[in-house]
Each structure stands twice: as structure tokens, then as C-alpha cells.
Amino acid sequence: MTDCLFCKIAAGEIPCNKVYEDEDFLAFNDINPKAPVHVLVIPKHHLASLNDADEQDVGLLGLLMDATRKVARELGVDNPGYRVILNVGKGGGQEVFHIHVHILGGKILPF
Amino acid sequence: MTDCLFCKIAAGEIPCNKVYEDEDFLAFNDINPKAPVHVLVIPKHHLASLNDADEQDVGLLGLLMDATRKVARELGVDNPGYRVILNVGKGGGQEVFHIHVHILGGKILPF
Numbered sequence: 001m002t003d004c005l006f007c008k009i010a011a012g013e014i015p016c017n018k019v020y021e022d023e024d025f026l027a028f029n030d031i032n033p034k035a036p037v038h039v040l041v042i043p044k045h046h047l048a049s050l051n052d053a054d055e056q057d058v059g060l061l062g063l064l065m066d067a068t069r070k071v072a073r074e075l076g077v078d079n080p081g082y083r084v085i086l087n088v089g090k091g092g093g094q095e096v097f098h099i100h101v102h103i104l105g106g107k108i109l110p111f
Numbered sequence: 112m113t114d115c116l117f118c119k120i121a122a123g124e125i126p127c128n129k130v131y132e133d134e135d136f137l138a139f140n141d142i143n144p145k146a147p148v149h150v151l152v153i154p155k156h157h158l159a160s161l162n163d164a165d166e167q168d169v170g171l172l173g174l175l176m177d178a179t180r181k182v183a184r185e186l187g188v189d190n191p192g193y194r195v196i197l198n199v200g201k202g203g204g205q206e207v208f209h210i211h212v213h214i215l216g217g218k219i220l221p222f
Contacts, residue, residue, distance in 0.1 A: 062173025069161050081200020089192020093222035111204035
């Protein structure tokens with residue numbers, strides 16, 4: 001996975017503005033924020049995208065969403081709320097092919 | 112859960128434009144679509160929002176994401192891709208407090 005930007009960030013080889021870390025997940029500020037709070041949550045384990053998940057990744061996906069919930073609470077955006085976005089594939093706007101969850105918050109988000 | 116719109120849809124008490132169903136999940140077209148394909152994926156089990164999840168819901172969250180992946184593939188939006196959105200809390204744009212995943216696709220989605 002030496003060519004994967006987020007694997008390198010997870011390994012500490014490339015710096016990030018870290019806001020959360022546990023054994024399996026890492027969260028850091030998006031370098032091009034779209035909201036006052038814009039954080040990416042990634043698993044340290046490499047999975048290219050939701051499209052590439054299979055049955056054995058279901059546990060990872062659940063833990064990724066649970067980590068997202070925890071990070072949002074730690075950031076204080078859980079009340080009044082936040083938006084969770086996964087861009088899947090190039091047509092979905094995915095730019096880095098290591099699965100990542102965007103947390104957007106810090107303002108009211110009309111839909 | 113008699114007051115929950117999506118519990119009523121899951122129970123078949125209120126009609127929906129269904130695109131997918133299995134034992135635990137249901138997907139149907141959003142009544143106010145924001146893209147050529149705009150589908151909601153819900154668990155039949157009631158959980159108000161990601162904010163309300165706890166440790167025992169991690170399995171459900173993983174299966175919800177896996178169902179989302181399957182629905183996107185069945186809809187044919189997995190290539191070139193799609194966007195997955197969860198609005199969490201009123202400030203995040205959540206309107207129905209039964210957790211649901213938006214799948215947006217059918218056009219290129221800039222981010």
C-alpha cells in the first residue's frame with residue numbers, strides 16, 4: 001500500500017492535523033474544508049472504497065461508522081448535528097481510494 | 112414505534128416506491144429527489160440516528176453500509192460512482208428520526 005496517501009498518513013509517514021486516533025481509526029482535518037468543521041475518518045486498514053467491500057468488511061464498516069459517531073461527539077458537532085458523506089468511485093467524487101468518511105458540521109446544513 | 116414514518120413504511124402500512132428489500136433492510140426512492148437516482152436505505156429495526164447508536168448497534172451499522180453497497184450495485188450507480196449521505200440530527204438536515212442512508216447517483220457529483 002506504499003502508494004496510498006491515507007495509508008501513509010495512518011503510518012505517520014505523512015503529517016496530518018489529527019483530531020482523533022485509536023488502535024484502528026484515525027481522524028484529521030480535511031485540507032480543503034467545506035464547512036467550519038470538516039474532518040475525515042479513516043480506518044488504518046486499507047480498503048479502497050465502499051464499492052470494494054465484501055462480506056468480511058462488514059465489521060470494519062460498522063466500526064468505521066461507530067468511530068465517526070465518537071469523533072463527531074468529541075468535536076462537539078453531535079448537537080445540533082452533522083452530515084456524514086462517503087464519496088464512492090470517481091463519479092461519486094472520491095479522490096483518495098482509501099475509504100474515508102467526511103464529517104461536516106459547525107453550521108446548519110440544509111439538504 | 113407507531114409514530115415513526117419509516118417504521119410504518121418498513122411494516123408496509125405506508126406505501127413506498129421500493130427498489131430493494133431483504134429480511135432486515137428496505138430501500139425506496141426519495142420523494143424529493145436531489146439527483147437522477149436518489150434512494151433511501153433503512154434498517155427495519157428502529158434506530159433514531161447515528162447519534163443514538165451504541166456499542167450494540169455496531170453490527171447493524173455495518174450491515175446498513177453493506178446493504179447500501181448492494182443497493183447501489185443493483186441500481187447500477189456503482190460505476191462511475193455515487194454519494195452516500197447520512198444527515199445526523201436536525202442541524203445536520205435529518206428530517207425523519209429513523210436512521211437512513213441517502214444514495215445519490217446517476218450523474219457526476221462534484222464535491
